[in-house]
Amino acid sequence: MSGYQNISGKERRRLRERKIKKHNLANILTHWFNVGMWLLLLPTGIAIISSPRLGLTPEWWQVAFRNIFGSTANLITFHYTVGIIWGFVLIFNIFFGFRKYFVPFAIKRMLLDKDDIEWLKIKPLQMLGFLKDKELPPQDAYNAGQKLYMYLVLIGTVGIGSSGLVMTLKNIFPPLLKQIAQPLHFVSVFGIVAGLIVHVYMGAVFPEEKEAFFSMFSGKVSQWYARSHHEKWYWEKVQEEMEWEEQVNKQVESASHVNARPAPTKTSD
């Protein structure tokens, strides 16, 4: 179905002008909320891990943050308070929009299919400059790489949230769980950080995805971007629009019997 490379330049310009809505407001807000919370949680979290035997973080960082907050206890209190807010809002959002947003989203957008696997084999090499002529299989609203990142974030977030909760509610959970929670928290956070390195690069630095970055503010992408990067989703959207137009036409037609006005002619091409 693809072959977007064969589309004429004129057509491309036209498509580039027209926008489709990709992310709704809830998604956008949640995403940036997450970013904001991470900006608070990650540096403070790094400052908290001060085990000399693990020797993970630089001492000046630990000292600086303890000075900023006044004491180790304050630093930790800040971290888990923000953590609780973060966790609560996320859970609330998912729970609140569970049936309307999350379930359809999960079913449609999160599962890997044959095209995704193909894409995963070809795309990384293409980015390095190999296999230039190979055609990439069409991708859905989120390409395979993005889907993989999504899994990482989901698993990681559950890991972070559950282990964080165990460490915060220290007089409820037994010591063994708290002992396990610490390395689990660590590995979940830095697993996501590893993914973030790629995600932030792809989203904010890599030129091909510039539109994707701005779409996280406006919520919209151009039809051209959709056609070239997320073809399957593009055709879905087109289908949706066509169906919508048909519905409108039908309504107008039935209305026209009342109005006895000639039906407007369609000007699509």
Add this chain to the structure above:
Amino acid sequence: MKKRFGFVIDVSRCIDCRACMVACSVENYVPINHSRIWVQDQGVDGVFPELQRLFVPYNCMHCENPPCTEVCVSGATYKDKDTGLVLVDQEACIGCGFCVEACPYDARYLDEKRGVVDKCTGCIQRVETGQQPACVTTCIGGSRLFGDLNDPESDVSYAIKNARLVQRLDYESGGIDTDPNVFYVNAPEGISSLKTSDPFDQMGKEVPRSPRYTLSEVGWKKILVPAVLTGIGAAFLVQATYFTKQLIEGEKEVDE
């Protein structure tokens, strides 16, 4: 001169009256199933009627190089800069218990109700107001002394200077040298280790023992850290590669 608070225990004078243990329990709200200090009964030594019996009080050694502070992930336990006492900030402690396992003297315990770790604090709340720790104040036999070991005029320095025999329960092995700040003086035949006794479920265990590192701590240090570093390193490398390529090739619009 930096302060180095510690204990001197005249072993020949302890009569195992346990006033110190009760006083400590009350002063520091110690839960009924834990203790911060102990008097170790070395047992009846010899054959009737040639008998000897020694009582050895002990508590946290407030080591110069505490293995417990080495494993604390949040920095909740620390060696206080002003006094040299090893303390726990209960608000920062999450009660994981790495430090309890690491202490060679089994001096720490997990307070189940509060979910945090606790131990002898040298009664710092009393020391700050010019008093002695509760156990020292009430010691009937006159066995316990407390003070600044770096002050040559203090009780403890004086006691060490004038003792017949001075010993410590030092743990030195595998790169760890605790260098404890509890000095035992005048033990008739010397003490090399303690067998801790009930009722605190430590019967038969000898103290000091080697620090124990839990599975999760070791797993974290030896497996997860290298794994994460590898992961981040790999992600960084991947990103760097593409970024470099991007810089070399310049900005390229996909559809031009």
Add this chain to the structure above:
Amino acid sequence: MSNTLSRRDFLKVGGVTLGALALGQYVPAKAAREAADHNQIDANGDGYIPTTCEMCVWRCGVLAKVKEGRVIKLEGNPDHPHSKGKLCARGQSGLMNTYDPDRVLYPLIRVGKRGEGKFRQASWEEALDITAENMIRIKEQYGPEAMVFSSTHNLSQTQFENLLYAYGSPNYGTQRSLCFNAMVTAFTLTYGVEEPARNYDQVEFIMMVGRNMMEAISTSETSELSDALARGAKLVYLDPRFTKTASKATEWIPIRPGTDAAFLLAMINVIVSNELADCEFVKQYVVGCDDIREEMSKYTPRWAEKITGVPAKSIERIAREYAAAGKNAMAHPGWRTSNFINSFQTERAIATLNALSGNVLTMGGCLVAENPEASGVSLGKPSQPSYPRVSALRLDGVPWKYPLVPLKLGVFQELRDAILTGQPYQAHGWFISRQNPILSLPDRKKTLEALGKLDFIVTVDIIMNDTTWFSDVVLPEASYLERYDPLMALAGKIFIRQPVIEPQGEARSALWIYKELGKRLGLEDFFKYEDEQDYIRQQLAPLDLDFYELCQKGHVVAESDTPGNDEIVFNTPSGKIEIYNEVLANAGFSPWPTWEEPPYPKSDEFYLLTGKVGQHTQFGTQNNLLLHKYEDKPRIWIHPDPAKERELQTDDWVKVTSQIGEVKVHALVTEAIRPDCVYLTPGYGHMSKGLRTAYGNGVSDSDLHVTYTDPISGGQALSQTFVTVRKA
């Protein structure tokens, strides 16, 4: 008072309670307001209030730290001569005594059978009315002597005695005959004081017969002994058991029980035969020094060796060392030494040894023949009419059966026996305050049977102790941290006991209880004080001392009203120390310290020893959660040789059987005891289910002890019981 909490739940509750001490709510208690008036606590209810401990008889001065209306720590009062800033384990645990979940806080009246523990809560009005009605009925029907009163000596004893004397009963029981009748009688006869004070400042050589000072802790004295030993003083300690004191002694003599008198008499023999005594002192101050050499000549070390098992050479050497220390030697009076009938003679021998060394002076010597309690200060008291005449005989045989026993001491076990036998007359009621005779008297079965003979039993107690459990009416006393008691004079100072917190529930002080009861008995003239504070003010009145200052500081200094004596005169008929004692001779006993053969166990029997542990006080503290936390498990000590014969190992169950009873208890196989002795940890085996921590823990030797009474001092020979031991 039935309950469904298991012992484990208890420990949790106890833990919560202890933790809750930190989070106490501020209740503006009356006691707190008064303390605030005295500048002891600040506006938050925080501060230190001085008072007096009651966890044992030593009565150390205490500084109670109060926070938001709760006691959170007890410190020894540095100004008090009995504590000098320290408190023993029991003193430190005192707040757990006050906050014990098993406190009796409301008057109780029995509804079930005696011993079922079924009580109903009643008002003070009702409880006191019922008590008074019964006491009056008994008085009218059987005479006041049919009402027995007993109390373990404490600060409110004067008012207890007041109640019983005003009521008109002669029957007064104290715990003394179970403890130190031997010592008090011996020293009263020999020196004219009940208990000479001990001074360790200059001591070089100490002889102790029993008196396990490191476990039977008297805070200041134990500390002083420890200091003296650290300084280089020598301690020779006689005890069949290797106690903690033995482990600190320079020389431990594992003497055969009941033979200490032989050892000491042999020492006296060595000293007087070789003229090692302080001749000057002896000539001037001692009666009987002329003939003593001849009298003691039969008690040679060789003779003593056969009896005691101690080599003659050792006895001789020790005697010489003792004598060489001169005035700086001390033979410690102890309390009950070996607890045999001949302990009276042992005490007489101790008194003699001290007299021979010249260390007994009224000022400054090692042993001070001056009653430390009185110290020359006479406190005031409310005016009252004279007591009614008492014509009836005392049930405990004083003085008609025991002519030499002081009335104040009595013979408690005899009193119990008289209740049982109904001879010379039947008692019908028993008023017991702050005492637990079911556990303290020998032969518990007899005590319980005796209770069955009584129509009415009323107890004053702070906790559901065993005797309280079996009584008909329980009057809840406020604990020592919650009440005023009459003042205590000691070493030139007067010390107060005052409440540091408001009494919990409806507990009241003994002073109040006795007065209220007195009122209902028609005896209000004998209790002419408004309240506790008024009583204390009346005590201070003749000395012109300030009550406010007393409450604030915890003590006031009193001028002694007896002038300092340069001349040393002893309070005996002759004015001198009476080694040869006419009074004894006149009563038909030996005027000299003499050897009385003790009984010996058969080949398969053991001496059953008793003693003290440093973490408990007799039978009163086993329920205290803090002490329970740090106590040793109660067991019976047995030497490895007889243990092997019986195939016993530590923690095996054994059956211990005496002439009158049997118990089953865990064994402790240890070298620390003579092979012919066993030792049962004292204080356990409580019968009251109202003591949820103590109940079911260990066994009581009151189930084994046979009643043996010394005819001279009335002392109960608690260690003269022999037992067999076998694997259970």
